[in-house]
């Protein structure tokens with residue numbers, strides 16, 4: 001935000017001194033809602049007026065801009081807003097884990113050059129930091145007129161395991177318009193005819209998971225989850241894991257070969273999957289279609305989720321972990337197969353960017369639908 005130097009800005013800021021946070025110790029109570037890059041403060045003032053029981057902290061890195069926002073808050077007589085004049089990067093100096101319930105990012109600077117990606121406030125490095133500070137039910141609400149920044153941000157949110165809700169590419173024409181509080185930039189851009197994009201990126205317990213290689217002592221627990229999956233497939237009426245597949249010996253071999261992973265939360269194993277590098281013999285031939293390319297890939301096999309933890313997106317967490325491993329090994333493709341009637345697995349794959357490629361046959365001749373994900 002460019003603006004002329006304000007007259008007497010130092011003395012004007014000191015007149016609003018009681019609104020300024022200099023250290024963590026000055027924060028009276030948690031949790032709080034933060035606006036990063038509050039600009040001249042119209043949004044935070046209106047929001048704080050509507051929600052007097054919520055504590056707000058606005059961060060703005062340009063002191064002359066923050067000054068205008070502070071004066072608005074003072075003039076409105078609000079007691080539930082405080083300010084940090086500084087960079088978003090300093091957030092961890094003020095907050096610890098679980099202390100934020102919401103972060104607003106309104107019309108953040110787009111930094112369009114690819115060399116400046118890391119400066120975008122929705123870049124994964126920033127999201128990693130926000131995730132540390134948000135409570136498990138916390139969220140980031142992001143608005144921008146800039147479509148390339150919005151598309152980039154959606155990818156980053158997804159990559160970091162946030163759930164996306166209330167997504168709209170035209171906020172003012174949407175069902176959310178009535179509750180929307182318009183910022184200074186928003187008023188300006190929409191008057192010029194730009195549509196406003198908005199999304200709510202919610203923390204998910206899935207974002208606080210540990211995914212690691214399984215240990216030999218975890219075989220029994222993994223087999224419990226395998227048994228649940230076998231039962232589920234039997235009840236659903238399709239025979240993907242019949243005749244005792246995958247056997248205890250096979251899972252034990254996965255663990256020994258360091259291909260078996262577990263998804264844990266607070267030391268509870270919730271799901272497990274095999275991630276394999278190198279060519280999968282069953283994938284040599286494909287029928288009624290073709291693979292997206294012949295580049296190296298990782299394959300995901302024998303993925304299973306404990307019944308208690310279904311629907312939490314654990315499959316997606318496995319896919320993202322697989323992508324991390326792929327990147328570290330300069331691999332850009334993931335392949336997977338499942339039974340034609342295993343609709344929940346197919347939905348999970350499609351939701352996580354896999355594309356249906358055709359039919360493969362297992363060593364015993366059983367057909368399976370084959371999927372591939374080409375990573376960006």
Ligand SMILES: C[S@@+](CC[C@H](N)C(=O)[O-])C[C@H]1O[C@@H](n2cnc3c(N)ncnc32)[C@H](O)[C@@H]1O
Nearest residue numbers: 001037038039060061087088106107183184185
């Ligand atoms: C484009 S303006 C939008 C202002 C306001 N949110 C609105 O919608 O009217 C972006 C604001 O974010 C501030 N800003 C940008 N990067 C920041 C950062 N890393 N930390 C704190 N503030 C930042 C800028 O100084 C500027 O005031």
